[in-house]
Amino acid sequence: MNILLPSHDGAIVSHRLLTTQEQHGPVRPPTLNRIAYAAAHVVVDPRRGYEPWSNAPAIDWDKTLRFREYLYSLGFKVAEAMDTSQRGMGLGWAGAAELIERSLAHARTIDGADLACGAGTDQLTAGPHSLADITSAYLEQFELIAKAGGRPIMMASRALCAAARDADDYKTVYGAVLSQSRDKVVLHWLGAAFDTALAGYWGDTDVAVAMETVLDIIRSHPGKVEGIKISLLDAAYEGQLRARLPDGVLMYTGDDFNYDELIAGDDTGVSHALLGIFDPIAPVASRALGALAEGDLGAYRTLLAPTVALSRALFAAPTQFYKAGVVFLAWLNGHQDHFAMAGGMQSARSVLHYADVFRKADAAGVLIRPELACRRMRAFLSVHAGIES
Numbered sequence: 001m002n003i004l005l006p007s008h009d010g011a012i013v014s015h016r017l018l019t020t021q022e023q024h025g026p027v028r029p030p031t032l033n034r035i036a037y038a039a040a041h042v043v044v045d046p047r048r049g050y051e052p053w054s055n056a057p058a059i060d061w062d063k064t065l066r067f068r069e070y071l072y073s074l075g076f077k078v079a080e081a082m083d084t085s086q087r088g089m090g091l092g093w094a095g096a097a098e099l100i101e102r103s104l105a106h107a108r109t110i111d112g113a114d115l116a117c118g119a120g121t122d123q124l125t126a127g128p129h130s131l132a133d134i135t136s137a138y139l140e141q142f143e144l145i146a147k148a149g150g151r152p153i154m155m156a157s158r159a160l161c162a163a164a165r166d167a168d169d170y171k172t173v174y175g176a177v178l179s180q181s182r183d184k185v186v187l188h189w190l191g192a193a194f195d196t197a198l199a200g201y202w203g204d205t206d207v208a209v210a211m212e213t214v215l216d217i218i219r220s221h222p223g224k225v226e227g228i229k230i231s232l233l234d235a236a237y238e239g240q241l242r243a244r245l246p247d248g249v250l251m252y253t254g255d256d257f258n259y260d261e262l263i264a265g266d267d268t269g270v271s272h273a274l275l276g277i278f279d280p281i282a283p284v285a286s287r288a289l290g291a292l293a294e295g296d297l298g299a300y301r302t303l304l305a306p307t308v309a310l311s312r313a314l315f316a317a318p319t320q321f322y323k324a325g326v327v328f329l330a331w332l333n334g335h336q337d338h339f340a341m342a343g344g345m346q347s348a349r350s351v352l353h354y355a356d357v358f359r360k361a362d363a364a365g366v367l368i369r370p371e372l373a374c375r376r377m378r379a380f381l382s383v384h385a386g387i388e389s
Contacts, residue, residue: 004381004389005355005376012387013016015359019105023283023368029075029112030290034263034270036276037116037252038076040056040068040082041326042091046340055092057342059099065106066334068115074286076278078103078115079153083194085118086323088158090343093123116186117145120155128308129159133175138177138217146182146360153186153229153274154178158197167203168212174217184226186252191232193319207237215241218249229254229274231316235262243268256322259313260304261366263289276322277311280329281366303365310360313353321348324356329366332358332373339380351385 011245045052048058078301080103081087081096082308091099100377101116107113107146121129121137129137134157138261145152154177164170179187192199202210216302218225225248230238253262253271278285284303291299324345331339339346358367358377367373381387 001370001374003261003377004387005358005377006352006381006385007355007389008352014020015147016360016363017367017370017374019362019367019370022370023365025070025073025283026286026290028090029073029292030286032075033293034289035250035252035272036073036076036285036289037079037272037274038282039079039082039274040071040279041323041330042085042095042342043067043327043336044202044340045340046338052340052342052344055090055343056070057090059095060336061102063336064099065102065328066381068106069110069113071279072107072110072113073281074282075289076282078107078366079118079274080104080150081118081273082153082155082188082276083190084323084326085121086342086345087106087118087155088122088195089288089323090321090341090359093141095122095243096122097141100145100150100307101148104145104150108149116153118155118188119145119152121157121159123333124159127381129163129314131160131163131169131333134160134163135173135176138173140181142177151183152181153187153324155188156190156195157200158195158200161198161201164203166202167209167216170202170213171217171259175220178217178221178224181224182225186226187218187228188254189228189230189232192253193317194231195320200389207232207234211237211241211244211329219246222246225249225254228270231255233257233319238262238271239266239268242271256311257308259311260308263304264292264300276326277307277314279309280314280326280361281310281364283368287294295314296313306364307366310357310364310366313356313360316353320338323344324349326352328354328357329361330360332341332367332369334369334372339376354380 034371119141229252231254
């Protein structure tokens with residue numbers, strides 16, 4: 001099976017697919033020895049009227065929830081209403097709140113389904129806010145999640161990053177929220193590569209100093225923190241923090257560049273996972289994690305290592321637009337009928353980028369319906385690059 005793809009030297013070259021057979025999921029979810037959250041995207045409905053650049057897209061709820069059901073069938077938990085869902089980049093709080101409520105209700109109908117939900121401060125209007133306002137915003141979202149029967153992931157707050165004068169301000173807000181949370185909380189340290197508005201989070205641009213602050217917060221609230229997700233795209237920082245976490249507090253890797261080694265672990269311990277890359281590579285990642293749980297590290301590495309090249313392409317700078325590649329692959333794989341996104345984000349990457357993603361997805365074995373993927377890729381290239389094949 002061949003397809004013509006553009007290359008970076010301006011030529012149009014033929015690509016022969018490595019994968020030619022459709023791939024089917026397991027009869028039952030594998031048993032895993034790592035907690036594996038897949039941060040899931042949302043499917044918009046382009047047939048309905050909405051402003052593409054607004055933060056209130058029309059969502060195709062059937063397709064959105066069906067994709068979560070697909071992730072559950074592969075053994076994943078779902079991290080709902082997170083960055084991968086375009087939270088704060090196309091999906092506002094009103095849509096996120098409905099997504100959380102619908103996803104929690106949907107999960108209750110599926111045996112074994114489990115999810116946690118992002119809580120932030122994105123209902124606040126643009127402009128300066130007091131620490132009290134930010135705390136209240138967090139608690140409002142925590143309360144909605146709790147009433148819907150969910151558990152919170154405490155997302156990094158742009159408003160807090162703008163308002164905080166020093167580390168003590170972070171300790172004040174996080175302390176107030178954690179002390180009032182009904183459930184244990186997963187903290188989320190999202191680096192500036194994903195969101196430039198979060199530069200200097202925890203009160204300092206020096207990661208070592210910031211790390212001391214977040215460790216102080218965790219130690220000061222024993223029994224309140226389930227774990228922390230760190231998304232700095234630097235395995236060394238994650239290893240350092242992981243080695244210093246108090247007993248019982250889990251490390252969730254959010255490192256979409258180095259997740260394979262971090263999940264495998266070393267003498268400082270292992271990382272569990274809360275990853276956006278699990279959305280597009282779910283079938284391969286499921287098999288790899290199943291092999292790891294069975295003690296077959298070789299099979300784990302063989303399966304997962306090729307996905308890292310794909311992930312590094314998807315999450316290449318400007319990293320915040322990685323969602324475009326995630327949804328592109330969902331379309332190629334038949335999980336949705338179109339390539340349209342909240343905020344019009346499908347336009348955020350070039351045709352060459354999507355061609356690279358196609359090649360690397362093929363090499364990683366994540367094109368689960370190769371004929372469909374080729375047909376849709378040809379249509380995409382015809383419309384967006386004038387390439388006919």
